[in-house]
Amino acid sequence: MENAEKTVKIALLGCGTVGTQVARLLNEQSALLAARAGAKLELIGIAVNNLDAQRDPSIDRTLLTDDPYSLISKADIVIELIGGIEPARTLVRAALSSGASVVTGNKALLATHGPELYDLATQSDVDLYYEAAVAGAVPVVYGLRESLAGDQVNTVMGIMNGTTNFILDAMTTQGMDFDSALKLAQDLGFAEADPSADVDGYDAGAKIAILASLAFHTRVSLDDVKVDGIRAISSDDIASADAAGYVIKLIARAHRHSDEGGETGIEMSVSPTLVAKDHPLASVHGSFNAVLIEAKSADQLMFYGRGAGGAPTASAVLSDVVAAAAKRVIGGHAPREVIYGNLPVLPAAEFSSRYYIKLEVADAVGVLAGLTQRFAAAGVSISSVIQNRADGRSESARSETHSAQNAQITIITHVVRQAAIDHVIEELKESADVIGVTSILKVEEN
Amino acid sequence: MENAEKTVKIALLGCGTVGTQVARLLNEQSALLAARAGAKLELIGIAVNNLDAQRDPSIDRTLLTDDPYSLISKADIVIELIGGIEPARTLVRAALSSGASVVTGNKALLATHGPELYDLATQSDVDLYYEAAVAGAVPVVYGLRESLAGDQVNTVMGIMNGTTNFILDAMTTQGMDFDSALKLAQDLGFAEADPSADVDGYDAGAKIAILASLAFHTRVSLDDVKVDGIRAISSDDIASADAAGYVIKLIARAHRHSDEGGETGIEMSVSPTLVAKDHPLASVHGSFNAVLIEAKSADQLMFYGRGAGGAPTASAVLSDVVAAAAKRVIGGHAPREVIYGNLPVLPAAEFSSRYYIKLEVADAVGVLAGLTQRFAAAGVSISSVIQNRADGRSESARSETHSAQNAQITIITHVVRQAAIDHVIEELKESADVIGVTSILKVEEN
Numbered sequence: 001m002e003n004a005e006k007t008v009k010i011a012l013l014g015c016g017t018v019g020t021q022v023a024r025l026l027n028e029q030s031a032l033l034a035a036r037a038g039a040k041l042e043l044i045g046i047a048v049n050n051l052d053a054q055r056d057p058s059i060d061r062t063l064l065t066d067d068p069y070s071l072i073s074k075a076d077i078v079i080e081l082i083g084g085i086e087p088a089r090t091l092v093r094a095a096l097s098s099g100a101s102v103v104t105g106n107k108a109l110l111a112t113h114g115p116e117l118y119d120l121a122t123q124s125d126v127d128l129y130y131e132a133a134v135a136g137a138v139p140v141v142y143g144l145r146e147s148l149a150g151d152q153v154n155t156v157m158g159i160m161n162g163t164t165n166f167i168l169d170a171m172t173t174q175g176m177d178f179d180s181a182l183k184l185a186q187d188l189g190f191a192e193a194d195p196s197a198d199v200d201g202y203d204a205g206a207k208i209a210i211l212a213s214l215a216f217h218t219r220v221s222l223d224d225v226k227v228d229g230i231r232a233i234s235s236d237d238i239a240s241a242d243a244a245g246y247v248i249k250l251i252a253r254a255h256r257h258s259d260e261g262g263e264t265g266i267e268m269s270v271s272p273t274l275v276a277k278d279h280p281l282a283s284v285h286g287s288f289n290a291v292l293i294e295a296k297s298a299d300q301l302m303f304y305g306r307g308a309g310g311a312p313t314a315s316a317v318l319s320d321v322v323a324a325a326a327k328r329v330i331g332g333h334a335p336r337e338v339i340y341g342n343l344p345v346l347p348a349a350e351f352s353s354r355y356y357i358k359l360e361v362a363d364a365v366g367v368l369a370g371l372t373q374r375f376a377a378a379g380v381s382i383s384s385v386i387q388n389r390a391d392g393r394s395e396s397a398r399s400e401t402h403s404a405q406n407a408q409i410t411i412i413t414h415v416v417r418q419a420a421i422d423h424v425i426e427e428l429k430e431s432a433d434v435i436g437v438t439s440i441l442k443v444e445e446n
Numbered sequence: 447m448e449n450a451e452k453t454v455k456i457a458l459l460g461c462g463t464v465g466t467q468v469a470r471l472l473n474e475q476s477a478l479l480a481a482r483a484g485a486k487l488e489l490i491g492i493a494v495n496n497l498d499a500q501r502d503p504s505i506d507r508t509l510l511t512d513d514p515y516s517l518i519s520k521a522d523i524v525i526e527l528i529g530g531i532e533p534a535r536t537l538v539r540a541a542l543s544s545g546a547s548v549v550t551g552n553k554a555l556l557a558t559h560g561p562e563l564y565d566l567a568t569q570s571d572v573d574l575y576y577e578a579a580v581a582g583a584v585p586v587v588y589g590l591r592e593s594l595a596g597d598q599v600n601t602v603m604g605i606m607n608g609t610t611n612f613i614l615d616a617m618t619t620q621g622m623d624f625d626s627a628l629k630l631a632q633d634l635g636f637a638e639a640d641p642s643a644d645v646d647g648y649d650a651g652a653k654i655a656i657l658a659s660l661a662f663h664t665r666v667s668l669d670d671v672k673v674d675g676i677r678a679i680s681s682d683d684i685a686s687a688d689a690a691g692y693v694i695k696l697i698a699r700a701h702r703h704s705d706e707g708g709e710t711g712i713e714m715s716v717s718p719t720l721v722a723k724d725h726p727l728a729s730v731h732g733s734f735n736a737v738l739i740e741a742k743s744a745d746q747l748m749f750y751g752r753g754a755g756g757a758p759t760a761s762a763v764l765s766d767v768v769a770a771a772a773k774r775v776i777g778g779h780a781p782r783e784v785i786y787g788n789l790p791v792l793p794a795a796e797f798s799s800r801y802y803i804k805l806e807v808a809d810a811v812g813v814l815a816g817l818t819q820r821f822a823a824a825g826v827s828i829s830s831v832i833q834n835r836a837d838g839r840s841e842s843a844r845s846e847t848h849s850a851q852n853a854q855i856t857i858i859t860h861v862v863r864q865a866a867i868d869h870v871i872e873e874l875k876e877s878a879d880v881i882g883v884t885s886i887l888k889v890e891e892n
Contacts, residue, residue: 025743029598035663035786036595131593137744139593146592147577147585149482150764152475217481280750283729288746297471297761298583300734301751304726305744315743318596332778340481 006039008325011075011100012046013068013091014082015055018105018132019046021314022079024058026321033318037325045071073098077324079317080104089113096120096128101328103320105132105313111206111222114213118337127327127334129320134207135160135289137312138305139319143293144214145335152296153215157253157444160207162287162307163191163198164230164250168238168272169285172247177235190287200229201270204252211291212254212268217341224345225252225268233272237439240358244386244410246274247282251444257346265346271442274356279446349419354383354443356412357421359428360435363407367433371409374431378424381414406435412443452485454771457521457546458492459514459537460528461505464551464578465492467760468525470504472767479764483771491517519544523770525763526550535559542566542574547774549766551578551759557652557668560659564783573773573780575766580653581606581735583758584751585765589739590660591781598742599661603699603890606653608733608753609637609644610676610696614684614718615731618693623681636733646675647716650698657737658700658714663787670791671698671714679718683885686804690832690856692720693728697890703792711792717888720802725892795865800829800889802858803867805874806881809853813879817855820877824870827860852881858889 010026012019026033026043034040046059047068055061065071068091072078078095080102082088088109095102097120104110110117110133121128131141135158144153159165163185170181182199185191197203205225212220230250241248251273257264275282280302284290289307294300306312327333361367368387375382388408413421421440428434456472458465472479472489480486492505493514501507511517514537518524524541526548528534534555541548543566550556556563556579567574577587581604590599605611609631616627628645631637643649651671658666676696687694697719703710721728726748730736735753740746752758773779807813814833821828834854859867867886874880 021743025596029596032598032786033596036781036784137747139589139747142588142593143585146769147588147765148761149768150471150475150479150766151761152478278729280729283724283726295761297467297757297764299752299755299758301583301585301749303747303749305747309745311743312745315594315597315741318743319593320596322595323592326781327778330778332773332776335482335772338482340478 006329007042008039008328009042009044009076011071011078013080015046015048017310018313019081020056021310022317037322038329039325047071075100076328077101096124101127101324103129107133107206111209115219127324131320132313132316134210136307137315138289138303140291140303148295151298155255155294156211156215158291159249159284160252160289161198161204166190166286171238201227204270208252208254216256216266217338218343226348227270230272241274245277248272249275265344267346267351273442273444275444276446351418352415354413354415355421356441356443358438359409360406361409362433363405378420380416380420380424383412383414386410452775453488454485454774455488455490455522457517457524459526461492461494463756464759465527466502467756468763483768484775485771493517521546522774523547542570547573547770549575553579553652557655561665573770577766578759578762580656582753583761584735584749586737586749594741597744601701601740602657602661604737605730606698606735607644607650612636612732617684647673650716654698654700662702662712663784664789672794673716676718687720691723694718695721711790713792713797719888719890722891797864798861800859800861801867802887802889804884805855806852807855808879809851820873824866826862826866826870829858829860832856
């Protein structure tokens with residue numbers, strides 16, 4: 001354990017929450033990391049913007065530098081934990097070009113500029129690792145790159161954003177509305193002052209783009225993902241979902257379509273979704289993440305764990321560092337990007353899902369029959385219909401918000417094409433019997 | 447995809463449920479496997495006992511041979527799916543000695559003769575892969591060997607035997623007793639005619655021994671695992687657990703103990719355990735397996751999926767085959783066995799757990815106070831106590847089985863050493879107030 005002769009030189013770019021934990025663990029766990037990597041891992045420097053900023057006392061300040069290029073030129077492995085596109089992109093390119101392997105946790109960079117970086121890694125014959133970019137400590141990149149290498153993945157879906165999961169949990173368990181739940185998340189440090197990347201779904205969108213590229217061996221980017229966030233979800237939606245046996249989760253999903261002739265394309269979305277309470281994803285709470293994979297032979301696999309946080313994300317970074325270091329010592333390389341799939345990205349009209357549709361209708365004889373006929377005519381198969389006068393609230397409560405002549409109808413469909421649903425909704429909106437379409441959400445059953 | 451020039455020669459030993467699926471998938475998915483491995487994977491033969499036995503029509507009978515040694519001598523990769531100790535052990539040794547990499551799904555072999563095989567692989571500079579040996583398609587060997595390489599694992603536990611999970615599920619949801627649930631499992635093909643390896647816990651014991659070796663970098667075997675099966679679990683146990691907010695699961699668990707001076711040893715057990723209903727393992731049903739890992743930095747990780755079955759297990763075998771083949775082509779090798787940990791295995795008296803203890807006691811004033819005093823004197827801290835006259839059944843039902851003077855007390859402790867519990871139980875059995883100790887089971891809270 002002590003006589004590892006070789007040394008692998010490591011440069012750390014960025015010293016925020018995760019970077020600080022990585023530096024601490026490289027130091028504290030140096031003996032066990034050396035035993036596993038087969039070489040001593042030496043942290044030779046930490047590039048930061050501000051040399052004088054306050055830092056965790058575990059950081060050896062003599063390692064700090066504001067010259068990342070000089071640091072990169074001396075390193076065998078470069079860990080990029082700066083985040084964002086620039087200067088991260090230029091620095092990662094410099095590292096790969098100089099012959100260093102790169103470990104990054106930068107989902108935004110990979111989801112927008114992944115292909116140029118994968119190409120550069122292949123040209124330079126070095127490795128690019130990014131377990132920490134998706135779902136924190138949850139080893140789903142490994143799962144798709146290596147564990148399912150002998151299988152065909154049909155669907156990858158999951159809860160990949162802890163902030164929105166926390167907010168939806170607070171709305172569900174504490175009856176909060178979106179604004180109060182967001183404020184609570186901000187007060188507790190789970191949401192940023194500008195929460196858009198999380199609550200509007202772009203963070204989850206970047207992650208599903210990275211996973212879809214791996215799962216379907218096809219280059220896709222965040223721009224290819226249909227992204228809907230959770231701002232429009234109301235306390236009423238949460239309560240109706242609960243009454244029908246569902247919880248609302250922000251689900252990122254990538255699915256490979258095929259017909260008799262073979263694969264036809266990929267759909268990728270981030271959408272608030274009704275998840276049946278007995279579904280494995282329904283019990284994923286707070287800042288935990290979970291990714292469910294459906295593969296042809298393996299069937300259902302789920303990976304669950306901490307989706308964020310300094311130490312959990314640092315654990316994922318270090319697993320990549322150990323793998324990269326071991327390859328420096330014993331040869332070989334990480335699985336290269338495999339893109340033989342090259343599948344088209346489908347337009348949203350071609351997506352398929354079950355849907356939950358809530359309507360306010362005139363409470364008159366024959367309305368329900370007329371509605372179900374419209375669905376049938378559009379080829380949309382209905383799984384269940386519930387008719388309530390108002391929301392099942394008492395007559396007195398109801399009279400405050402609803403006309404006594406109105407009823408609410410909740411329809412859950414079988415799996416249908418989005419184009420068919422869009423068509424039905426257009427028709428319903430023009431129907432004299434329909435007063436309003438209150439919600440349209442996707443549904444996942446177990 | 448079509449122009450992979452290299453060919454990796456694969457020998458399959460055994461053609462049962464899993465072997466048949468592996469042979470089928472090697473053929474059906476040859477193009478995608480070649481793209482991922484970087485070489486054509488050619489199945490050069492299948493060694494079987496009986497050349498004339500009936501086989502799935504997907505099997506190319508011209509590949510069958512009853513001379514495994516000759517087949518092994520021509521192979522780059524040998525897949526061993528015979529099971530059991532001999533002849534599997536001798537054949538795997540022959541394969542490793544001849545310079546082939548080996549992929550095996552044989553948990554019994556690894557849990558009893560793992561070290562000699564790991565040594566032989568290292569000496570011969572070839573790889574030994576065994577993802578399929580533990581938890582079917584669930585990539586937990588990968589998780590421990592690679593994804594947690596930068597972390598320190600404290601606990602590995604889970605549901606690793608589908609047969610017992612099915613039986614306990616049937617007892618829980620259908621109110622069956624053990625014998626009826628076992629018979630149902632046998633009728634449906636989920637349990638063998640001789641169910642001992644499953645219901646007595648040895649199958650799960652072999653799996654936790656393999657995982658503990660990886661997690662704690664220490665050589666352990668099935669003999670080091672304290673194994674208790676589920677034969678003694680009654681419908682009453684299931685009902686009382688349910689009333690208290692728990693489900694009973696057969697939990698395999700390995701835990702690293704440490705004190706201020708560092709690591710002190712490992713405990714390994716397979717035990718029927720009360721699992722809190724909100725615990726991630728509580729909702730793992732039927733033949734699904736799940737493994738929960740607690741690591742210092744990553745915190746809680748869970749891997750969930752199909753624990754058995756031809757296609758799911760074949761998926762795990764093929765992921766190993768692709769990894770082994772890629773290394774044949776591009777160099778490098780799988781992570782070698784790392785055994786720097788070398789921790790002692792603790793005796794059962796040193797184990798620690800929460801406990802659930804159910805007692806039948808005289809229904810008299812002061813009995814509860816006397817009992818709790820005994821626990822306190824033995825240093826066993828109590829988390830909760832529930833006192834019922836009989837089991838809360840109606841007076842008439844009760845009178846058939848219990849004296850009207852008796853009460854039932856259910857005690858759940860905090861985490862204590864097993865020696866302390868053993869001591870308290872001995873004392874209770876001698877106490878005049880205690881009529882009987884009905885159950886003693888371990889407890890896992892979320």
